[in-house]
Amino acid sequence: MDPLHLTTSRHNGTVTVAVSGELDIATTELLRSHVLALLREAGRARHAAVVIEVSRLSFIDAAGLGILVSVRNHARRQQTPLRIAGVTPAMRRLLRITGLDGHLA
Numbered sequence: 698m699d700p701l702h703l704t705t706s707r708h709n710g711t712v713t714v715a716v717s718g719e720l721d722i723a724t725t726e727l728l729r730s731h732v733l734a735l736l737r738e739a740g741r742a743r744h745a746a747v748v749i750e751v752s753r754l755s756f757i758d759a760a761g762l763g764i765l766v767s768v769r770n771h772a773r774r775q776q777t778p779l780r781i782a783g784v785t786p787a788m789r790r791l792l793r794i795t796g797l798d799g800h801l802a
Contacts, residue, residue, distance in 0.1 A: 699717075699719045699755045700719070700724075701716065701717070701718040701720060701727055701728065702716070702717045702718050703715070703716055703727070703728065703731050704717075705735070710742065710746065711745065711747075712738065712739060712748070713747075713748040713749075713750055713782075714731060714732060714747070714748070714749055714750065715753065716728065716749060716750065716751050716754055717753035717754065717755070718753075718754070718755060718756075719754070719755055719757075720751075720756070720758070720760075720761035720764070721756060721757070721758040721760055721761055722758060722760040722761075724761075725761055728761075728764055729764050729767065732747065732768045733768065733771065735747050736768070736771060736772055736775060736777055736779070739777045740775050745777070746777070746778035746779070746780070747772065747777060747778070747779045747780075748779070748782050749768070749779070749780075749781050749782070750782045751784060751785075751788065752782075752783030752785060754785075754788065757788065757791070759795075762791070762792075762797060762801075765781060765801055766797065766800055766801065769781075769801060784801075
């Protein structure tokens with residue numbers, strides 16, 4: 698098991714959280730709470746954007762995909778730009794198979 702690691706950086710109004718390790722049912726709450734806190738921060742800044750960088754994920758399950766959709770929907774409701782970056786070919790294939798490619802990639 699590869700634990701989930703989150704690394705946050707800020708540059709020119711963009712907050713990036715780099716996600717590495719396994720995003721699964723056991724780790725989704727960690728990502729959800731972290732990203733929701735970043736979205737609150739971005740909402741106060743008014744022009745900030747949030748990027749979730751996923752190129753170093755070693756594993757993602759349905760719960761992990763679900764949490765990405767959930768935080769994306771939350772960002773849309775509060776009108777904060779949020780994008781998923783670093784989508785690997787394997788993850789892009791998974792998004793296409795699940796029909797989430799139009800929502801996340």
